[in-house]
Amino acid sequence: FGLINTGNPKHADILILTGSINTQNIDVVKQIYEQMPEPKVVLAAGICATSGGIFAECYNVIGGADKVVPVDVYVPGCAVKPEALIDGVVKALEVLKEKQKTVRTGGKKERD
Numbered sequence: 001f002g003l004i005n006t007g008n009p010k011h012a013d014i015l016i017l018t019g020s021i022n023t024q025n026i027d028v029v030k031q032i033y034e035q036m037p038e039p040k041v042v043l044a045a046g047i048c049a050t051s052g053g054i055f056a057e058c059y060n061v062i063g064g065a066d067k068v069v070p071v072d073v074y075v076p077g078c079a080v081k082p083e084a085l086i087d088g089v090v091k092a093l094e095v096l097k098e099k100q101k102t103v104r105t106g107g108k109k110e111r112d
Contacts, residue, residue, distance in 0.1 A: 010035055014041045017071075018048070020053060021065055021067065029065070044064065046076075051063060
């Protein structure tokens with residue numbers, strides 16, 4: 001797929017969020033997202049990242065990742081099946097390619 005796992009958000013195009021977002025890590029998630037270069041894609045993997053999952057009713061869980069950062073691709077499951085995660089990453093790469101075209105053309109439609 002042409003993927004390289006990196007721990008530095010300044011070198012990442014896709015952010016994969018795999019857990020629920022709580023009040024203690026909101027600022028960290030926002031900071032990581034803001035450090036990523038444009039264009040960027042966020043993938044929420046699993047029910048905890050998409051809606052808070054079984055922790056949604058907890059006092060410190062705010063819900064899904066889309067309440068903190070804009071999410072482009074949702075992958076359902078608890079736990080996420082490997083093939084579903086691969087499909088999600090492939091979809092995220094398609095979204096990234098479209099965003100790159102938009103940035104390159106200045107927001108105008110580009111012909112293939």
